[in-house]
Amino acid sequence: MSTRYSLLESQTPRIYMDCPTIFAANVTSRERSKSHLCGPAHTVCVIMKGKGRQLWMLMCVIGVVLCFSAYSNSIVWRTMSANRFSPNEELSVAGARKLLEEEEWGAEKPHPPGTDKRLPQSIIFGVRKCGTRAMLEFLGLHPQIRPADHEVHYFDDDTNFNLGIDWYRDQMPYSFEDQVTIEKSPRYFITEKVPERISSMNNSIKLIVLLRNPTVRVISDYTQVYYNKKAKGKVHDKLEKLAIEPTTGEVNTRYKAVRISIYHQHFERWLKVFRPDQFHIVDGDNLIHRPWEEIALVEEFLGLPHKITREHFYYNSTRGFYCMRLGHEKCLGATKGRRHPFTDPVAVDKLRAFFKPHNQMLFQMINRTFNWD
Numbered sequence: 001m002s003t004r005y006s007l008l009e010s011q012t013p014r015i016y017m018d019c020p021t022i023f024a025a026n027v028t029s030r031e032r033s034k035s036h037l038c039g040p041a042h043t044v045c046v047i048m049k050g051k052g053r054q055l056w057m058l059m060c061v062i063g064v065v066l067c068f069s070a071y072s073n074s075i076v077w078r079t080m081s082a083n084r085f086s087p088n089e090e091l092s093v094a095g096a097r098k099l100l101e102e103e104e105w106g107a108e109k110p111h112p113p114g115t116d117k118r119l120p121q122s123i124i125f126g127v128r129k130c131g132t133r134a135m136l137e138f139l140g141l142h143p144q145i146r147p148a149d150h151e152v153h154y155f156d157d158d159t160n161f162n163l164g165i166d167w168y169r170d171q172m173p174y175s176f177e178d179q180v181t182i183e184k185s186p187r188y189f190i191t192e193k194v195p196e197r198i199s200s201m202n203n204s205i206k207l208i209v210l211l212r213n214p215t216v217r218v219i220s221d222y223t224q225v226y227y228n229k230k231a232k233g234k235v236h237d238k239l240e241k242l243a244i245e246p247t248t249g250e251v252n253t254r255y256k257a258v259r260i261s262i263y264h265q266h267f268e269r270w271l272k273v274f275r276p277d278q279f280h281i282v283d284g285d286n287l288i289h290r291p292w293e294e295i296a297l298v299e300e301f302l303g304l305p306h307k308i309t310r311e312h313f314y315y316n317s318t319r320g321f322y323c324m325r326l327g328h329e330k331c332l333g334a335t336k337g338r339r340h341p342f343t344d345p346v347a348v349d350k351l352r353a354f355f356k357p358h359n360q361m362l363f364q365m366i367n368r369t370f371n372w373d
Contacts, residue, residue, distance in 0.1 A: 042088060044248065072255045114176060115174035115176055117169050117175075118181050119149070119172065119201065120172060120205070121205065122181075122206040122302060123182065124182060124210065125185060125209070127189055127190065127210075127260050128187075128214045128221065128224075129217050131212065132186045133332065134291070135330055137330075137332060138295050141308045143307060144307070145179065145180050146175040146182070147173070147181075148172055148183035149173065150171075151184065152185055154167075154185070156188055156191040156194050165201065171183070182208075190266050192269060195269055195273040200275065203274075205278065207280070208280050208282060208301070210281075210287070211281060211370070212283070213370070213372075214261035215352050215355055217284075218312065219239065219343060220245065223339075238343075238344075239341070239344075240344040240347035242257075243258055243350075250354075251354040258354075262355075264365050265358075265366060267362065267366065280297065281368060283370060285370075291323045292309060292312070292313060295308045296308070312325055316329075319331055
C-alpha cells in the first residue's frame, strides 16, 4: 500500500463510493486503482461528508423528478398513438393534458337528472341563406325547445346515415320528456332520398321549412361564396356572369344557386311522403324584419305556449338585423348580414322574371302566397 493511501486512511474516516465498472474486481488491483483515482488530482469517487451528503440527496431528488417526467411523457405518447395522430400533427401541452383528462374521466358533460337524448320531434330545413340558423337560435330561447347545436346532416350524408339511428340520437341534446328536440340541416330540402329516410324514422314528424325570395336568396348565396374566396385571396366571377348565359342572355339553370332556388321542384318530393299539415312554411324575409311574428307561428305549429316575444329582440344597426336579449346581447355569427356585392340591375330583373312562374307553381302547391315580386 502506498504512502499516499496510508495517509488518507489515517485521517478522519470517509465513505468511498466506487463504481464497479471503474475499479477492477481483483482486490489488489482495486486498492491500486483507489490509490490513483481517489487522490487529490483524480477525484472520481464521491466522498460524502457534510455538504457532500446534501449534494447526494439533491441528486436523488433530481433523479426522481427526471423519472416522473419520463413516465409522464410516455403516457402522452401512448395517448397520442391511441388517438392515431399523424406524424405531421402537433400536440400542444394543453392539448395533451386535455387528452389525458378525457382518457381518465371521459368527455361526457353532466346533465340534469331526468333528461335523456331523444330523436327529434321536429326538423328544420330549407335552402341555405333562408334563415335556418337564425330560426334555430331564436327557438332556443323557448324553455320547452332543445335545439341541436350543430348541423347533423344525418339523412343527406350516406356516411353519417350508415352510422345508424343510435349515432343520430347521440347527436341530440339532453332534454326532458315535455321538451321538443329540434335539429336543422338545410341540405335536407334538396336531397332526393331524405324525405323517405325521415319518414322511416318518424312518419308523423313536424317539418319546419324556411323559404325566401329566390332572387334575393341567389344573391345571398353568391355573397357567401364571394367572401369565402376573397378571404382566401381568390378571384370570383361576378354574379351576372355566373347566373346569366353569355350567349343567349337567359338565366343559367346550371348555376347551382339558381337551380336549388326553384322551390316547387324540391317541395314536390316532400308532399309525396308527408301530409301538408306536417309542414310549416316560414317566411324567411319576414324572419329578418319581424322575427317574433314568425317565431309565434312556429310555437303554435309545435303546440307550445307563446314564450318568445318582441322583448326578446333588439335591432342592431351595425349588423343590420335583429339580435337576441338573453340577459346579455347575442347576435348571429359575423358571416351573417354581410353587404351584397354590386350586381347588374339587368341581371337582377332577369332573375325575377325567371322565378315568377316557378313561384306561382309553389304558391299553388302550398296554398300560400309570398310577396316576392
